[in-house]
Amino acid sequence: MLTLTNIKKSVSQHTDVVLFRNISLQLRVGEWVSIVGPSGAGKTTLLNCIAGIQGGDQGSIELDGMEIHQLTNDERSNVRRLHIGFVFQDFKLLPYYSVLENVILPLARDKKKEQLTAKAKSLLEQVGIGEGYYHRLPSALSGGEKQRVAIARALINDPKLIICDEPTGNLDNDNKGQVLHILHTLKQKEHAIIVVTHDEEVAREGDRIYELKNHSLNEVGVKDVRDKLEENS
Numbered sequence: 001m002l003t004l005t006n007i008k009k010s011v012s013q014h015t016d017v018v019l020f021r022n023i024s025l026q027l028r029v030g031e032w033v034s035i036v037g038p039s040g041a042g043k044t045t046l047l048n049c050i051a052g053i054q055g056g057d058q059g060s061i062e063l064d065g066m067e068i069h070q071l072t073n074d075e076r077s078n079v080r081r082l083h084i085g086f087v088f089q090d091f092k093l094l095p096y097y098s099v100l101e102n103v104i105l106p107l108a109r110d111k112k113k114e115q116l117t118a119k120a121k122s123l124l125e126q127v128g129i130g131e132g133y134y135h136r137l138p139s140a141l142s143g144g145e146k147q148r149v150a151i152a153r154a155l156i157n158d159p160k161l162i163i164c165d166e167p168t169g170n171l172d173n174d175n176k177g178q179v180l181h182i183l184h185t186l187k188q189k190e191h192a193i194i195v196v197t198h199d200e201e202v203a204r205e206g207d208r209i210y211e212l213k214n215h216s217l218n219e220v221g222v223k224d225v226r227d228k229l230e231e232n233s
């Protein structure tokens with residue numbers, strides 16, 4: 001369902017710096033891929049390229065037969081809104097909208113409000129965010145609460161592809177367990193999942209684990225993950 005072929009990406013600092021090159025990866029329906037790697041290696045940038053938030057310099061990214069970077073901006077944002085769930089490392093909740101509104105917003109112009117509100121409430125319940133939080137603004141939430149609201153928002157469109165950037169970074173063990181359980185259930189329901197993480201337990205949930213380091217993406221054996229994470233910390 002997702003095929004990356006020879007992706008290259010540079011960023012401009014003082015001069016152009018190649019973050020990664022020759023990145024190829026296939027993700028099938030019902031698969032979970034974990035990506036680890038040192039801070040600054042380009043993991044978030046790679047996820048942004050996959051979701052069409054940032055452009056790549058070379059290569060192709062195909063999602064369900066669509067070449068993401070050949071779509072117009074509007075088409076790309078529609079693909080993101082309708083088919084991709086993105087859990088951002090920094091949550092990206094809209095500050096002047098309530099918890100419930102943040103979860104509903106991606107589909108606000110596509111579906112009836114009552115239907116969306118019911119789904120949003122059910123997703124919030126699954127991530128342990130109760131009724132008392134529905135009308136709070138993000139500024140009145142803890143980091144872990146924001147992360148769980150961001151996860152609920154990412155799932156409102158029942159996405160084929162779920163992209164998570166450090167989805168458990170701010171969570172205690174109970175909440176981390178809940179989020180892993182949700183992702184597992186989605187995987188069983190044939191969603192495809194990519195998770196960037198610095199957490200060994202989360203990384204090990206992947207069917208395959210890759211390390212992004214020194215500009216390239218390489219598969220890592222399950223038994224080597226702890227060493228890789230320790231090397232990178």
Ligand SMILES: Nc1ncnc2c1ncn2[C@@H]1O[C@H](COP(=O)(O)OP(=O)(O)OP(=O)(O)O)[C@@H](O)[C@H]1O
Binds near residue numbers: 012013040043044046
């Ligand atoms: N628009 C940009 N312009 C210049 N440099 C950038 C830009 N975006 C990212 N970078 C740099 O590219 C590098 C990779 O950033 P990225 O956030 O993708 O890394 P990461 O592997 O996700 O790191 P972390 O694990 O700390 O989140 C960093 O050094 C960052 O400063």
